[in-house]
Amino acid sequence: MFRLFSHNRLAWLHGPQGAAYAAALGLIAIQVGIGIIMKISQSKGTYDFSPSSSVTISEFFKMLLSTIFFYRECKTRTANREPAHTPLPTSERNSFEETKPFAEDQTSGLNGNGHSMSPTSAYTPAANMDIKTFILFIRNEVSRDTRYGFAQLALFYALINNSIFVAYKLADPGTIQLTKSGVTFITALVMIATLGSKITKIQWIAIVIQICGLMVTQYHPEEGTAYPISTYLILLFQVFLSALSGVYNQALLKSDGSSLHADNMILYASGAAINLLLHLVIRVLKADEPGFFTGYGSIGACLVILSNVFIGLAITAVYKYADAVIKCFATAVATGILLYLSPILFGTELGFLVLPGTIVVFVASWLYMEGAAPKDTNASMPKPVNEPTQPSIFSKMSAVSRLHQRRVLGIATFFTVVVVAFLTMSNSIMPDRAKGKTVGSQPASNQAADLVLESPFKNTLAMVRWNSDHPERMPLLQQYAPFFHDLHFSMPGYVKGDAEFHNLTHDSFPSAEVIYTQIAKTMQLILDAPAGSATSEIEGLFYYHFDAWIDPLAYAGSNMHNIWFPDIVDQAPPNGGGPRFECMTDPKRYDWWGWGQKFHHASMAASAVVDHFDMDYNVNPHEWCIGWTDIYYVPRRFFADYIFLSSIFGGFSVFHEVAVPTMLHIIDESRRRHPSRSIIDRFGDCWGSCCASNPNVQDILWNRCGHRLDYVNEKVTAVHYERLGNQTAMLGEPIGETVYAHKRPTSPNAFSAETLTALTVDEHGVKPANVTSESINEANAEMDRLARQREKNLEKIQDASESVDGFLEPEPNPLTDGSSKSTVQEG
Template sequence: MAWESLLGQTGGHQALQAALGLIAIQVGMGMVIKMAQTDGSSSLSPSGSSTMSELAKLVLSAVLFRRECARRRNRGIGPKAAGDKSHGGSFDHGDDAELEGHGSSLNLCLLWRYFKGDVGMDKRLGYYLLALCYALINNLVFASNKLADAGTVQLVSSGGTLVTAMLMMAGLKAALARTQWAAIWIQSLGLVLAQYEPSKGAACHWSTYLLLVVQLLLSAASSLYNQHLLKSSDSSLHADNMMLFGSGAVINLGFHVLLGLVSSSEPGLLQGYNSAGAVLVVLNVFAGIAVTCVYKHADAVVACLATATATAMLLCAPPLFSGTKLGVLVIPGTALVFAASWLYVASPLPKSAESRLVTTSWGSGRRRALSLALTLATAVIVALLAEVEAEAPLAMDAAPALETTLSALSPVAHSPVAHSPVAHSPFAHSLAMVRWNSARPERIPLLTKYAPFFDTLHLSMPGLMPDRDAGFYNWTHDQFVEIELVYMQVANMMHMALSEHARIDGLLFFHFDAWVDPLAWPPSQQHMWASYGTPHYACINDTKAYDWWGWSRGFHKAAMAAMEALDQLGLDYRLRRDEWCVGWSDIYWIPRRFFADFVLLSHIFARFKVFHEVAIATMLHIIDSTRRGASAQSLLTLVDDCWGSCCSSNPTVTNVLEARCGHRLDYLSPAVYQPYYDKLDRQARMLHQPRR
């Protein structure tokens, strides 16, 4: 019964077929992207890959339009006259040349007449502006994925159906039944629930949210305008597609040339394609055709529901590909999405009222002026977006591979194949510092398996170089012996990075018996983070507020002495002399932009012999309080999904394989640690760069 109301409408069968096809294609795209991660890939140019897919769509649409025109000619239906919205006119005596050789190939002149009759000048301008809008959306998506984690992008995009419905009601004067409004709200809630993870997520700068909202509004408005153009006359769907995709190919090619001039990092037009990339281009072509069929025979809300359904299906995919667990709310959220889609199509769909949209007929001079002005404005925006730097805050999501799968579905109509993911380590330009507090050289071969994921792997172990002084260190090794002040050696490495290694973007510190899954982190980490285990991070001014063994040894007094000395320097640090912090310090990350602060503070705290679990937590708190200024957004994130704590032991093999970080590995139990290092080997083979 759910589909009968849809099938009962004019074009209902086509609408159903197009919607189901769109779902199948988008799910297929997500799966291909996910499977491509195991083979590796190269990055594609967003505008370049869009050019290729739009060109392929144009060719396919032209073939279909030519076949349709041949059928019209065989039935004696000639090209439409300008401004004629009927299906077509008859051939007159002046058309004998075209009628000769009935059934033979159409000549280009007649095919062009059919095209001009179906797509008038105003409609051509509309499709050109629509293609311009889609090109801008593609670049907004690319910029959004650099500024925010994919989970945040998808959560904002979850409101797409609701926004589209509201704009359809306001702009197209369309009416929706109350049941349909309920379905739309339920679908939006279902998507949010399916993608929500308690205690995880990322906060972004307000400008990033503004960009996401603009992208959402622009995508919804474009979908509705596309729907209006398709339904404004009884023209050929394939002719409309030819105009849209042809304009898209030209515009994206122009933007590709422009970006090549303003950005040296822009890949070549054909660069980065492999078998998976080629399959994605083909799927993107069919997705573009399918979504225009949905707009033509149904409406933009149905297209949004189809995409939401595909997204919900892909949210259930991780166990099928990587063995990871589903989020706690994926199943109920997915069920809500399916139920909402059924509820929407089960309700009677009122006849849309696109004809009430106010339209304007433009003169040729005004058309050219409008097209030129909007093209230049869009080109400027695209060039500016290309310069956006990745400043994404830390996203607490243990399944980054799924994020790339979901991001392939936005926007609906023209999702850029350029966003197909690459197996690339987020620490490719980072320094990893692995610390031993005692000599365990037999463990070094296992720890070197981290090397492919980092720019440099630094090993820190007492007695590592017995022929050198205890204080000797270089870029790859040190033998620092003061265990309680190990942060001083971390500062030494940061100082070396600042003075000699400009490519290093941050430092990840972890003990040799910890584990850190290098591919389970977001691509850009501009915030500090530390693992949240015992002793739990806390800043206090009274030892009674936190029960910890270190207070009896006076660790807090040394910290307060260091704070007083720092305050007397008259620097711009925000601190309280009577406040100190404590926290687990076996795993933490410091971005390069905070290296100088960490180096300075380490020298002061080491001078007063402040214990590392007090010193590091206090220094991170000072940096956070000072550098965030008036912002309420902390620059320090506590990672609460690391397994264990300072003194935990005996993790299971399941703990080690599922948690993205943890402490401690038992190196006397090969059955536990070996599967993890085998996993590292598999991940290393996924990287686009060769193992070192």
Template sequence: MKSCLSHFLNLSISVFKMGRLATLWSRSYNPAYLSALCLVVIQVGIGCIMMSSQTGGKYTFSTSSSVTISEFFKFLISSSLIIRACQRDAADPTQNHEAFPISRVSDDERKYTEEEVESERVIYAHETGRNNRTLSAAYIATLDKVSVENRFGFAKLALLYALINNTIFVAYKLADPGTVALIKSGVILITALLMVFALNSDISKVQWIAIIIQLCGLVTTQYRPETGSSYALSTYMVLIFQVTISAVAGVYNQSLLKSDQASIHAQNAILYGCGVCINAMVHLTLSYYTDSEPGFFEGYTSTAAYLVIVSNVFIGLAITAVYKYANAVIKCLATAVATGILLYVSPILFGTNTSPLIVPGGLVVFISSYLYMEFPAAKRPVVTLTEERKGNRPFNFTSADPVLRAPLLAAFTAATIFIICFCETMQIPDRDPPAEIDTLHSPFNSTIAFVRWNSHHEERVPLIKKYEPFFHTLHFSMPSYIDSPLKTEFQNLTHDNWGDGLFPYVQIARTMRYILDQPKNESLPSNQSAADITGLFNFHFDAWVNPMDFAEEDYTKMWMAISRHGDGIGGGPTFVCMTKRERFGGWQGLLGDRNWHYALLHALSDLEAAGTDFRFNPREWCVGWSDVYYIPRHLWTDYIYLATIFGSRGVFHELAIPTIIHIIDQTRRQRELSSIVNWLGDCYGGCCSEGATLDDLLEHRCGHKLNYLGDQNIVATHFQRIDYAASLLGTKNMLQEVQVLPDQPRNWTEYTQTLSQEALTAYHVAFSKVPLNQTMSVNVPPNFVFNQTGLEPPPTPEELKKQEEDRLQKIENDKAAEAARKAAEDAQRIEELMKAESEQKKLEEKLAEMMKAAEVERKKAGDQTPGERNTTNFQENET
């Protein structure tokens, strides 16, 4: 702070030397245009300084202390001017001494400029008759020449300037510098009304027309066809309040200047002295009632913070110098140029969104301001100070009664402090308008991409960097990528040298922990520091990812790509959790001579003995493809702990990562039957698949692998798609108008009301042709003659030849199939005949045996035949 004080003193001395340089400037340059150039530079500088001094939309220093310090140095400058004038008067009482050779501006010019000069009213004049007094006595005597009534008037004026100088910080929190400058310089209506009703000034018809045109221009600059307005209503209320107070202060300032013949240096000293006291009380009040208010000298850690003070101290001197050599018209043009520059640089430097109508609306504002100043009303006869009654002074809202004057001033002071404290502590809305424009942005804009190389291939880095616009940060994990004494242990936010591709999850856990340990950097814009990262997305460098296809995913869940097949040529491994290897016995790690899962079982035993809150079966392990997965930040601590346990046992990553995700899912899910894992089933390939075809690439949003040594057309197609998607980021969503939001359901009647008459008629015609009473006869749709629609192009000769070959081949195939069928039928018939003959032979043999047995029985029965035996038995029964 001491260096800052010395800097201010040096600048103060340089101000006194400017008078000597004025003559030199006038000889070499056009002073009017040079002063206008200075005004442009100063106004642009102030707008940029006020924005760049913010960190994350807030000021790191106390704004009330900044204003207090500025007022204090203004007080010192005014006092030094009084002392300087006293010394010159003592040395030569007959000489007209000017500390700075700047003449008074005319009343007509002053009424256009009161808003700009505001509290910077260091307008220099001389005083005489102090040669016989001591320096301190002369200083006090100069102050005593200001009447008591005017002292209270300057105290009231200091209250207004306290509101102005403190709310300007709030204005720059809410809006961009260009908008603040445009509204601040464009609202002539308020000043004109005050001039008419407070000072009884005249406004010409042309000026009233210019005011109306200017209001239309201002509304145009803030209009957006998509949203209606550029900022929230509260933002415009703050800006209008700030401009209104500025206009009131300017008019009241003019009244005080014309009502007293005391030294202007003395008036300034009283004004700034009151300002120091009022702003100091504001700071003490904020410090008492809010915990977030920085200390008086805290937060001045950047050059911009000091420049805020410097600009507030010397802006008045600079504007006064401009009015010495220029006029109101040049001032208006300089302000227009400065505002135009601020409107242009605000989106570039500060990322603000401007209305597409800002250019035509701004031109209307500037032209109307020019017309207002070019066609003033006719001048009235000059009224001297003695002819003007002080009772007619505007804003004389403090009683002249000495008994009531002080209590009322104290009440107004308390009200001013309350308003400032309210503005400083109110909830600041976002700079974006209430109805935000739907622009395309990456769903991974707060996600770190962890890209893994198992071997050193630095030549692939330029292509992988094309993913950069879609992610918060790209982290490259590659063996020997960074030359560091730490070798494989080296890591930072964007790189590491991890060398073991069998256990990459250990390095991922280290990166997660590194990010979690990073404090939030308040000096960076939103979503720029490591503390703003919300998740980690891991994929191999030879995998492909189409980031925009993940916009509808749930970023609070874990994701894992799942390979649906184990085809033996690169697919898989399929995600499976088991307690017996037979469930996935075909995987190489579970073969009897490998048993990779034993290390995992040991790690699970260690985890069980650790006494954590994880829910898991110590005899269950999981296998799965682990090249593409996502972990949200709120689950990183679980991942880090489990990865450390598994890494200590050397668990292979295709066992470790699926099991880690499975344990976290079982432990952190909020409902028993609802998983917090999103399975990415549409990722192509698997751990060791060969290069994908072009169709595979275009039909899947992610996959493995992209063969950089294979077909370069496939590689180029993917990254051309990535470049095109990156070019759309930040642009308007062209599908916004046809979107149907889930919270805005529509019934059928409401939907038909949105259709055109042609569309509604086409629907009714189609509905009348729908067969509502038809039943299915066969389980196939009807066939159509080839090219019945006429949409297909005629076949080429090669295609006709191929069709004929296919037709002949089909005939041959049909003949062969028919012959095979007949041969099969003949073979079956012969087999059936042979079987029938065999059965007949067996039947005959059995019949012969039966007849032979019957003959033997007959002989045993007396050589009677069965008929003879029946006859004999019948006769016996009759008897």
């Protein structure tokens, strides 16, 4: 933390009480501001910039500020000394020799200018402060052991800072702030283990009450916890790291008398290097990770960096003037504001128990502070020289790590990279881990009441494929443009002589058999688009042939977060249609012409390679799938999987009707949250198949998709494109709310049980019924009479049937045996 603020910074306030109130307001503004900034910097629930690059840039600017402050401090030291003295030799200091008790005030050891008087100041550099002298200050200010200690501390902060971005993607700011404030037991356990602190009985009671209050705030009687357990584990992990790093930081600062700014230089330089390494690793593992400088065209991304740079300065000033009670009060107010603003700004739904639970949490926090053990009056008394001191846990750890500093630092760095990469990848590949209110087919974005009519594909790219050169059809297909974010036309020979040509809207890919590899290239273009650009808004890719038809508005309410794949009935296998979507390990299960071409052998070879990579894919190397691949949809969250798998299946030239279903099946088996929750929506209301043709007008109007349109039959084709024109004119029209029968304002009681019981129907219409016990008995008697009459009628029919059978039955003939009987009966 930077210590730049002195008492005169708040001199405009009258008295210490005014400064305390100003500090409380500052703390409230800081905590509320951070929560809102971290949330508004998101776009559609994620960040357009790389969190690891944001932390790297923030750490770099902190290092620059620390360097400037340390340079000013060194100039002051140089000006106060005798010039042109030769530096005295300086020995390395033991970084973890605790010469000062932890309770000692942090400002002790500072000279009149507020600067540290370190042992390394024994030498006297030249009076003129040049770069060489400044470098000499840097090299001798902090010991080697302390430098290693700050490098390890930077690993803690790297974990904390990167996990914060994950937390704000999974939860609202109010819940995050409340959870961090309500888990004092973690901080208490860390203090007991590291500092030997004493926790009184009242404090333990306060901790139990605090935990109960926190559980109440996060519990919904009808739905359970507000967020998944994994979200709370991430928040608890952050609190644990914050408590541990705070104690570790305090131990490092008290290990020697070096300048605080010099310590910060080392800490932030190490943090910048570590986070840069994290960014490079994540870029390799995660295909859609933004570049280092990508996404900083938005104000939100810049505010995140600025808040991370200056938050240390602000909190240092605030904590200097506020006591524990004011801090608790300010945190409670900030949490209340965030809980109030979260539903308004971010659409969070909070339960009715949040308010009482929050009050319990902060009352328990106040009780915890009030119940602290009294300070030991003997702590400030100097101990005898020969009296042994009880070493802290950090002293014991340093004794071990000092022998293997590089090895310990390397292992800790590897562990940090693995944890951060896991958090980033799991949050990227499986964003549906954050539990929603319902688990249905309709995404949350479509559950809100729409104000105007919009296409469900407004953020989807439509990739239209021709297997032959027919550019004259392109203008007609352009009528889909109002319904999609972009149209991509894939046609062999689109650019003559350049089969490799492709961009976001066109390609010349020649091979229909492995067209999925070109689809993967288009997906990669979308992922590589700069954050904030129009292309970065694309959330899915809908692939279909030019001779298919799509009714765009008929897909309203569909789950845009799942894969869509056709599930048609193959009416004439092996050559008349299909193929039906099915996975198997034996080609005898389905009669298909492709088995003779050994398409499944290539698929199994590709699956074996995928399984060999050991990249958390759930693969059966002996299984393959087939299916109709002329129409399907893939959401953006599975682009990276599709790109990776297509590169392998394309390398084996697996036929598209085997490759695509198998790849989507692997993604489904690997990414589903539960064995019963498939991420593939199999739609069966698509007319036709791979090879069907000649639909009639009724087929086009009744089915929201189909294949194939006969463009020679202009009368039938015109029906579909006329519908597209009519729907284009509808876009932007207001949408009314559904009025349910039992909620009609004109007749609220028309469908009540009393009203329906009092009505009966006869040939004259509806009239009130006179229901009495006599009428009920008469109705029962009539029902009995009708039942007896029915039984008599059945007996008469049975008697008549037996008479006819006896009349038709001939005499037995030993020559014909029973054949004549069967012949007569059949006749």
